Amino acid sequence: MHRSLEMAVRDAYPSPGKCIYCLRKDTARTIEHIVPLALNGTWIIHDAACAECRDKTNHRYENKALNSDSLRVIRKFLRLKRRRRGNDQKEIRLPPVWSGDSANLIYAPPPLAENPLEEEFPAIFAWLDLEPARLLAAHYPPESREKIRVVFTRLDGRSVPDEPVSLRLQIPPALFMLVARIGYSYAVAELSTDGFDGSEIRALLSDGGENVFDFVGGVYGLKSNNSSHFHDLKITEVGEFVVVMVNLFSSYGIPPLEVIVGKRLK
DSSP states (O other), rough: OOOOOOOOOOOOOOOSSTTTTTOSSSSOOOEEESOOOGGTOOOOOOOOOEEHHHHHHIIIHHHHOOOOOOOOHHHHHOOOOOOGGGGGOOOOOOOOOSSSSTTTTEEEOOOOSSHHHHHHHHEEEEEEEEOOOOOGGGGGGGGOOOOOOOEEEEESSSSSOOSOOOOOOOOOOHHHHHHHHHHHHHHHHHHHSSSSSSSSHHHHHHHOOOOOOHHEOOOTTTTOOOOOSSSSEEEEEETEEEEEEEEEEEEGGGOOOOEEEEEEEO
């Protein structure tokens, strides 16, 4: 089965006339990829991020997220876009893999040989399906506060194997900070910084995100959202909140996450 690795085609968003993170107008700005280029993100906002904010988001969580175990697997297997060109590209190393279960680990480090993926590493991508964001607790029934579950999908189209395999697939909080940034930048592109009160999520993105799960969570009642596009983004409302549904890797059946980007302006 063919699964798309591309987002829907759309024109670039115009410059908002300010940095979308610090809201300053007196600084030089560059384009902002709504979804990172390293994840095949193609939607951009012109002149939207100042150098200071871009460096802050990159160093505090975006680079950590892109180099997390889980995203390294999908970036390597699907050969997603890279910033570097030519021979200067840095090798994406896969995390350790063991055969057997956790009680009987046989260490088998991933090889560095050319194209070893199908032979040495199971083509499995792991993602977390979260409970709803804490700020939405009052809008969902008590049963929505389910335990976090891990979702697995194979990247080669086959079913997940029955034989035991153990992977070190760390999914750090930085990954959900990246999801928060994606949701916020998309909301700004569609609604502008004046279209909602985004002061709280801007503070989250600036300060580093200890309370990221107040803003980011699973979509109640929706466990998967297969799409013809690699990533899907959609704005909706829940109560007084403006919410962006961020469905990364949606063509692979990965469940979406909700990002609370702010409150509606009256």
